[in-house]
Amino acid sequence: MKQKQASWFTGYVTVEIRGDAPEQFFQECSRQGIPVWDIKKTSSDICQGNVKLTDIKAIKQVIRNSNYKLTFAKRSGYPFIIRRFRRKKELLLALAMSVLLVLILSNIIWKVEIAGVPSDIEEKVNQQLEDYGIHPGAWTFTLDSPSDIQQQLIEDVPELLWAGIQQNGTTFYLEGVEKLLVEEEENLEPRNLVATKKGVIKYMYVSKGVPAVEVNDYVQPGDLLVSGNLNEEIESNEQEEEEDSQQTLVAAQGEITATTWYEVAVTVPFETDYETLTGNRETKYYLEFGSVRIPIWGFGDPEYELKAYETEKKPLKFFNWTLPISFVEETISEKVHTNMERTKDEAIAAGIQQAKNELALELGPEAEFISEKVLQETTESGKVKLNLYMTVEEDISTPQLISENQMSR
Amino acid sequence: MLKRLNQRIRPWLIRYFALPSDVILELPRITIIGQLHVYIENHQGMEAYSDTELTLRTKQGFIRITGSDFVLKMMVSEEILLEGTIKEVSFIAG
Numbered sequence: 001m002k003q004k005q006a007s008w009f010t011g012y013v014t015v016e017i018r019g020d021a022p023e024q025f026f027q028e029c030s031r032q033g034i035p036v037w038d039i040k041k042t043s044s045d046i047c048q049g050n051v052k053l054t055d056i057k058a059i060k061q062v063i064r065n066s067n068y069k070l071t072f073a074k075r076s077g078y079p080f081i082i083r084r085f086r087r088k089k090e091l092l093l094a095l096a097m098s099v100l101l102v103l104i105l106s107n108i109i110w111k112v113e114i115a116g117v118p119s120d121i122e123e124k125v126n127q128q129l130e131d132y133g134i135h136p137g138a139w140t141f142t143l144d145s146p147s148d149i150q151q152q153l154i155e156d157v158p159e160l161l162w163a164g165i166q167q168n169g170t171t172f173y174l175e176g177v178e179k180l181l182v183e184e185e186e187n188l189e190p191r192n193l194v195a196t197k198k199g200v201i202k203y204m205y206v207s208k209g210v211p212a213v214e215v216n217d218y219v220q221p222g223d224l225l226v227s228g229n230l231n232e233e234i235e236s237n238e239q240e241e242e243e244d245s246q247q248t249l250v251a252a253q254g255e256i257t258a259t260t261w262y263e264v265a266v267t268v269p270f271e272t273d274y275e276t277l278t279g280n281r282e283t284k285y286y287l288e289f290g291s292v293r294i295p296i297w298g299f300g301d302p303e304y305e306l307k308a309y310e311t312e313k314k315p316l317k318f319f320n321w322t323l324p325i326s327f328v329e330e331t332i333s334e335k336v337h338t339n340m341e342r343t344k345d346e347a348i349a350a351g352i353q354q355a356k357n358e359l360a361l362e363l364g365p366e367a368e369f370i371s372e373k374v375l376q377e378t379t380e381s382g383k384v385k386l387n388l389y390m391t392v393e394e395d396i397s398t399p400q401l402i403s404e405n406q407m408s409r
Numbered sequence: 410m411l412k413r414l415n416q417r418i419r420p421w422l423i424r425y426f427a428l429p430s431d432v433i434l435e436l437p438r439i440t441i442i443g444q445l446h447v448y449i450e451n452h453q454g455m456e457a458y459s460d461t462e463l464t465l466r467t468k469q470g471f472i473r474i475t476g477s478d479f480v481l482k483m484m485v486s487e488e489i490l491l492e493g494t495i496k497e498v499s500f501i502a503g
Binding site: 024 | 454455457458459460479480481482483484485486
């Protein structure tokens with residue numbers, strides 16, 4: 001049985017033997033060690049049987065020494081199928097082309113579906129997607145990853161609060177959530193504004209409430225800045241309910257900008273090392289099979305002294321299956337290594353900038369730097385240590401609920 | 410003389426060493442699976458074959474298998490696998 005299964009791959013032939021007692025021919029074959037199988041006697045002088053393709057020569061030898069007549073009735077197995085295919089080159093070509101066509105079509109976007117947003121925004125989103133190259137007929141592997149597109153889209157379409165992008169086969173689904181401008185809450189609870197930091201009041205803009213401090217006053221953290229208690233001027237409040245209670249409370253609103261001070265310590269080395277990209281770059285494209293890369297476009301390495309590599313991989317698809325083949329885009333950028341020695345003045349300037357950046361991160365974008373002063377500088381093992389005194393203008397007010405305030409008192 | 414001794418020793422070997430009789434006595438071993446298959450080992454050659462009958466030579470005579478739709482599924486020297494509808498297996502003294 002074993003020889004029979006393997007014979008399909010090596011090929012086998014059904015031979016027809018004519019003559020007197022044809023079964024004796026097969027008997028002779030098996031005696032010579034030629035395996036034969038599926039022997040059938042179709043009539044008294046005809047016998048059919050299968051032999052391996054590789055045994056044909058031996059069979060012919062046996063025939064020559066006898067007076068049987070041999071004809072080949074049927075050729076079966078893999079080598080014959082291949083041979084038959086090879087004769088039909090057009091068919092083979094068509095088969096290859098159709099596979100290629102499916103492969104190409106599987107990697108093209110056919111549909112972009114946008115859901116969850118009104119039609120005017122949908123139009124806008126569509127336009128934006130078109131700009132990114134996402135439209136029916138685009139190659140999927142030239143696109144950015146869905147999360148990148150999502151982020152980009154939210155940045156470029158300010159009306160969108162959130163966008164979910166999903167690539168399902170050849171369809172791009174985009175689900176958006178529109179940003180609804182929520183009106184500011186009307187009924188705020190009564191509150192005061194208090195200081196969060198010590199500082200000197202610079203500007204005051206109070207839209208609701210009674211100012212408790214004046215410009216150029218020095219305040220400590222927790223000091224009352226704007227009071228929400230309006231016992232004296234009742235008529236200025238619209239929402240107020242006239243009751244017997246003497247206190248009329250509102251939610252104080254306003255902006256209190258004060259000058260504040262910070263002491264910052266920074267250390268700056270004289271010598272710095274850093275790498276920058278020059279902007280020269282080359283892009284190469286590969287097809288990747290497992291760990292083997294076949295270049296498609298961009299041959300030869302650019303002659304940069306230092307290189308930064310960035311690779312992006314996109315798997316190819318066949319219908320809905322991901323193939324083990326990937327389309328790889330590799331960008332090689334030129335890198336420059338800079339070693340800079342700074343003078344003391346430059347180091348101090350860099351230190352001040354660094355301190356500003358650090359402080360700006362802490363205080364938020366609205367803080368404004370007024371002046372800075374070097375309090376102390378020491379040079380020590382190639383580094384400059386600075387103690388800086390920074391003057392900043394920022395909003396120092398924070399709301400505090402009145403009831404809570406009273407309780408705490 | 411030696412041949413005769415040989416023939417007397419063999420049954421003795423089978424009895425006392427429990428050796429398989431087909432190996433020692435060079436008898437054919439015939440395995441029949443239902444009516445479907447007959448598997449014959451250790452035969453001495455095919456005498457006649459048609460789609461209703463198969464005759465094999467052995468040391469002691471012939472084995473004749475009759476039935477219908479006979480196909481020799483496999484044939485190597487001293488081994489034959491017959492497929493078909495088996496009706497009868499008979500031993501004919503040579």
